[in-house]
Amino acid sequence: MKYTRMCLLLLVAALATGCDGPSSSHSSQLEAASRQLLPEDPGIAAIYGRSCRSCHTVAATGAPLTGDASAWGPRMDKGMDVMLDSVINGFGGMPPFGLCMDCDAQQFEALIRFMATPAGTP
Template sequence: MEAGRRAVGGWHWYGMALAGLVVLAGCGRGEIKPQAADLQRAETLRPMDAQLARKYERSCLICHGNQASQAPLAGFAPAWEARLEKGMPLLLTHVRDGLNAMPARGYCNDCSDQEFTRLIAFMSGGEQGGAR
Protein backbone atom coordinates (compact mmCIF):
# COMPACT_ATOMS: atom_id res chain seq x y z
CA MET A 1 0.00 0.00 0.00
CA GLU A 2 2.85 2.36 0.86
CA ALA A 3 4.44 1.79 -2.57
CA GLY A 4 1.11 2.54 -4.24
CA ARG A 5 0.85 5.87 -2.43
CA ARG A 6 4.35 6.86 -3.46
CA ALA A 7 3.59 5.99 -7.08
CA VAL A 8 0.39 8.04 -7.08
CA GLY A 9 2.13 10.90 -5.27
CA GLY A 10 5.00 10.73 -7.75
CA TRP A 11 2.62 11.01 -10.69
CA HIS A 12 0.90 13.90 -8.95
CA TRP A 13 4.17 15.83 -8.72
CA TYR A 14 5.08 14.88 -12.27
CA GLY A 15 1.75 16.23 -13.49
CA MET A 16 2.16 19.43 -11.49
CA ALA A 17 5.68 19.93 -12.86
CA LEU A 18 4.48 19.35 -16.41
CA ALA A 19 1.61 21.82 -15.96
CA GLY A 20 4.06 24.38 -14.60
CA LEU A 21 6.29 23.98 -17.64
CA VAL A 22 3.35 24.46 -19.96
CA VAL A 23 2.39 27.69 -18.16
CA LEU A 24 5.96 28.97 -18.25
CA ALA A 25 6.30 28.16 -21.92
CA GLY A 26 3.26 30.31 -22.64
CA CYS A 27 4.77 33.28 -20.81
CA GLY A 28 7.40 33.83 -23.48
CA ARG A 29 4.82 34.25 -26.23
CA GLY A 30 3.74 37.76 -25.40
CA GLU A 31 3.13 40.47 -27.92
CA ILE A 32 6.28 41.78 -29.56
CA LYS A 33 6.78 45.37 -28.46
CA PRO A 34 8.28 48.00 -30.76
CA GLN A 35 11.76 49.21 -29.89
CA ALA A 36 13.13 52.76 -30.18
CA ALA A 37 14.23 52.17 -33.78
CA ASP A 38 10.71 50.99 -34.70
CA LEU A 39 9.20 54.13 -33.18
CA GLN A 40 11.64 56.39 -35.02
CA ARG A 41 10.94 54.57 -38.27
CA ALA A 42 7.16 54.94 -37.81
CA GLU A 43 7.58 58.68 -37.31
CA THR A 44 9.61 59.15 -40.50
CA LEU A 45 8.25 56.53 -42.90
CA ARG A 46 6.10 57.78 -45.80
CA PRO A 47 4.55 56.20 -48.89
CA MET A 48 6.67 56.69 -52.03
CA ASP A 49 3.68 58.06 -53.98
CA ALA A 50 3.54 61.81 -53.22
CA GLN A 51 -0.27 62.06 -53.30
CA LEU A 52 -0.67 59.03 -51.02
CA ALA A 53 2.04 60.44 -48.73
CA ARG A 54 0.06 63.70 -48.35
CA LYS A 55 -3.09 61.78 -47.42
CA TYR A 56 -1.10 59.59 -45.02
CA GLU A 57 0.47 62.62 -43.33
CA ARG A 58 -2.82 64.43 -42.77
CA SER A 59 -4.94 61.39 -41.84
CA CYS A 60 -2.96 58.35 -40.66
CA LEU A 61 0.38 59.54 -39.30
CA ILE A 62 -0.92 61.11 -36.10
CA CYS A 63 -1.96 57.68 -34.79
CA HIS A 64 0.06 55.17 -36.81
CA GLY A 65 3.29 57.09 -36.22
CA ASN A 66 2.76 57.35 -32.46
CA GLN A 67 2.87 54.43 -30.05
CA ALA A 68 0.87 56.33 -27.41
CA SER A 69 -2.22 56.12 -29.64
CA GLN A 70 -2.14 52.31 -29.39
CA ALA A 71 -2.76 52.08 -33.14
CA PRO A 72 -0.52 49.60 -34.96
CA LEU A 73 2.68 51.42 -35.91
CA ALA A 74 3.44 52.01 -39.56
CA GLY A 75 6.20 49.70 -40.71
CA PHE A 76 6.04 47.45 -37.63
CA ALA A 77 4.95 44.14 -39.16
CA PRO A 78 4.28 42.24 -35.89
CA ALA A 79 1.48 44.69 -35.05
CA TRP A 80 -0.18 44.00 -38.40
CA GLU A 81 0.10 40.21 -38.70
CA ALA A 82 -3.12 39.27 -36.92
CA ARG A 83 -5.02 42.05 -38.68
CA LEU A 84 -3.82 41.00 -42.13
CA GLU A 85 -4.77 37.39 -41.43
CA LYS A 86 -8.40 38.53 -41.18
CA GLY A 87 -8.25 39.70 -44.79
CA MET A 88 -8.36 43.00 -46.61
CA PRO A 89 -12.18 43.12 -46.96
CA LEU A 90 -12.56 43.17 -43.16
CA LEU A 91 -9.75 45.71 -42.76
CA LEU A 92 -11.47 47.97 -45.30
CA THR A 93 -14.74 47.64 -43.38
CA HIS A 94 -12.93 48.65 -40.18
CA VAL A 95 -11.42 51.67 -41.94
CA ARG A 96 -14.74 52.76 -43.46
CA ASP A 97 -16.79 52.25 -40.28
CA GLY A 98 -14.13 52.96 -37.67
CA LEU A 99 -12.99 50.57 -34.98
CA ASN A 100 -12.21 51.17 -31.32
CA ALA A 101 -10.52 54.59 -31.17
CA MET A 102 -10.13 54.86 -34.95
CA PRO A 103 -12.73 57.17 -36.44
CA ALA A 104 -14.70 56.26 -39.53
CA ARG A 105 -12.56 56.59 -42.65
CA GLY A 106 -9.55 57.33 -40.44
CA TYR A 107 -10.05 61.07 -41.04
CA CYS A 108 -9.53 60.55 -44.78
CA ASN A 109 -12.94 61.35 -46.24
CA ASP A 110 -11.53 61.71 -49.75
CA CYS A 111 -9.66 58.36 -49.75
CA SER A 112 -10.93 55.66 -52.09
CA ASP A 113 -11.00 51.98 -51.19
CA GLN A 114 -7.97 51.53 -53.46
CA GLU A 115 -6.09 54.22 -51.52
CA PHE A 116 -7.12 52.68 -48.20
CA THR A 117 -5.83 49.34 -49.46
CA ARG A 118 -2.53 50.92 -50.47
CA LEU A 119 -2.27 52.76 -47.14
CA ILE A 120 -2.87 49.54 -45.21
CA ALA A 121 -0.29 47.77 -47.39
CA PHE A 122 2.20 50.59 -46.76
CA MET A 123 1.63 50.71 -43.00
CA SER A 124 1.81 46.93 -42.66
CA GLY A 125 5.10 46.84 -44.55
CA GLY A 126 3.75 45.44 -47.81
CA GLU A 127 4.34 48.57 -49.92
CA GLN A 128 7.65 50.34 -50.07
CA GLY A 129 7.97 53.63 -48.31
CA GLY A 130 10.82 55.94 -47.56
CA ALA A 131 12.04 57.98 -44.63
CA ARG A 132 11.95 61.75 -44.91
Protein backbone atom coordinates in the same frame (compact mmCIF):
# COMPACT_ATOMS: atom_id res chain seq x y z
CA MET B 1 14.06 41.79 8.65
CA LYS B 2 17.29 42.46 6.84
CA TYR B 3 16.19 40.07 4.13
CA THR B 4 12.89 41.92 3.58
CA ARG B 5 14.73 45.20 3.16
CA MET B 6 16.95 43.73 0.52
CA CYS B 7 13.94 42.41 -1.36
CA LEU B 8 12.41 45.87 -1.27
CA LEU B 9 15.60 47.40 -2.62
CA LEU B 10 15.69 44.88 -5.43
CA LEU B 11 12.06 45.60 -6.20
CA VAL B 12 12.71 49.35 -6.35
CA ALA B 13 15.70 48.77 -8.60
CA ALA B 14 13.62 46.57 -10.88
CA LEU B 15 10.86 49.17 -11.08
CA ALA B 16 13.35 51.96 -11.80
CA THR B 17 14.92 50.08 -14.71
CA GLY B 18 11.42 49.09 -15.86
CA CYS B 19 10.62 52.70 -16.69
CA ASP B 20 13.03 52.94 -19.54
CA GLY B 21 13.85 49.30 -19.78
CA PRO B 22 13.84 47.19 -22.91
CA SER B 23 10.09 47.26 -23.59
CA SER B 24 9.54 51.02 -23.66
CA SER B 25 12.73 51.75 -25.55
CA HIS B 26 11.65 49.09 -28.01
CA SER B 27 8.38 50.91 -28.67
CA SER B 28 10.07 54.31 -28.96
CA GLN B 29 12.49 52.78 -31.44
CA LEU B 30 9.54 51.48 -33.43
CA GLU B 31 7.98 54.94 -33.24
CA ALA B 32 11.18 56.61 -34.46
CA ALA B 33 11.43 54.09 -37.29
CA SER B 34 7.78 54.55 -38.26
CA ARG B 35 8.21 58.32 -38.51
CA GLN B 36 10.92 57.88 -41.16
CA LEU B 37 8.57 56.05 -43.51
CA LEU B 38 6.54 57.67 -46.28
CA PRO B 39 4.60 56.10 -49.16
CA GLU B 40 6.39 56.40 -52.51
CA ASP B 41 3.34 57.69 -54.39
CA PRO B 42 3.14 61.46 -53.72
CA GLY B 43 -0.68 61.48 -53.64
CA ILE B 44 -0.84 58.62 -51.14
CA ALA B 45 2.00 60.21 -49.15
CA ALA B 46 0.02 63.46 -48.87
CA ILE B 47 -3.07 61.64 -47.56
CA TYR B 48 -0.95 59.60 -45.20
CA GLY B 49 0.73 62.74 -43.86
CA ARG B 50 -2.50 64.54 -43.09
CA SER B 51 -4.48 61.60 -41.70
CA CYS B 52 -3.14 58.14 -40.85
CA ARG B 53 0.35 59.27 -39.81
CA SER B 54 -0.80 61.30 -36.80
CA CYS B 55 -1.90 58.11 -35.03
CA HIS B 56 -0.03 55.32 -36.76
CA THR B 57 3.40 56.65 -35.69
CA VAL B 58 2.40 57.26 -32.05
CA ALA B 59 2.32 54.14 -29.88
CA ALA B 60 0.23 55.86 -27.17
CA THR B 61 -2.76 56.04 -29.54
CA GLY B 62 -2.92 52.24 -29.54
CA ALA B 63 -2.65 52.18 -33.33
CA PRO B 64 -0.41 49.57 -34.99
CA LEU B 65 2.74 51.51 -35.94
CA THR B 66 3.70 51.92 -39.58
CA GLY B 67 6.25 49.28 -40.52
CA ASP B 68 5.75 47.27 -37.31
CA ALA B 69 5.42 43.78 -38.76
CA SER B 70 4.42 42.12 -35.49
CA ALA B 71 1.55 44.57 -34.95
CA TRP B 72 0.26 44.34 -38.52
CA GLY B 73 0.73 40.60 -39.15
CA PRO B 74 -2.28 39.35 -37.18
CA ARG B 75 -4.45 42.22 -38.45
CA MET B 76 -3.57 41.61 -42.12
CA ASP B 77 -4.37 37.94 -41.54
CA LYS B 78 -8.02 39.03 -41.23
CA GLY B 79 -7.91 39.95 -44.92
CA MET B 80 -7.91 43.22 -46.86
CA ASP B 81 -11.74 43.39 -46.96
CA VAL B 82 -11.90 43.35 -43.17
CA MET B 83 -9.11 45.96 -42.98
CA LEU B 84 -11.03 48.23 -45.36
CA ASP B 85 -14.22 47.76 -43.31
CA SER B 86 -12.34 48.73 -40.15
CA VAL B 87 -11.12 51.97 -41.69
CA ILE B 88 -14.42 52.91 -43.33
CA ASN B 89 -16.59 52.15 -40.29
CA GLY B 90 -14.04 53.05 -37.62
CA PHE B 91 -12.42 50.52 -35.34
CA GLY B 92 -11.62 50.85 -31.61
CA GLY B 93 -9.75 54.13 -31.20
CA MET B 94 -9.80 54.83 -34.94
CA PRO B 95 -12.48 57.23 -36.22
CA PRO B 96 -14.43 56.31 -39.39
CA PHE B 97 -12.41 56.85 -42.60
CA GLY B 98 -9.25 57.26 -40.47
CA LEU B 99 -9.88 61.01 -40.80
CA CYS B 100 -9.72 60.93 -44.62
CA MET B 101 -13.33 61.64 -45.58
CA ASP B 102 -12.69 61.86 -49.33
CA CYS B 103 -10.50 58.77 -49.66
CA ASP B 104 -11.73 55.90 -51.83
CA ALA B 105 -11.23 52.18 -51.22
CA GLN B 106 -8.24 52.03 -53.56
CA GLN B 107 -6.45 54.78 -51.64
CA PHE B 108 -7.23 53.14 -48.30
CA GLU B 109 -5.88 49.86 -49.62
CA ALA B 110 -2.63 51.54 -50.72
CA LEU B 111 -2.31 53.22 -47.30
CA ILE B 112 -2.93 49.95 -45.46
CA ARG B 113 -0.43 48.03 -47.60
CA PHE B 114 2.15 50.76 -47.03
CA MET B 115 1.68 50.82 -43.24
CA ALA B 116 1.67 47.02 -42.99
CA THR B 117 4.88 46.63 -44.99
CA PRO B 118 7.68 45.76 -42.55
CA ALA B 119 10.18 48.62 -42.12
CA GLY B 120 13.31 48.07 -44.17
CA THR B 121 11.50 46.33 -47.03
CA PRO B 122 12.33 48.13 -50.30
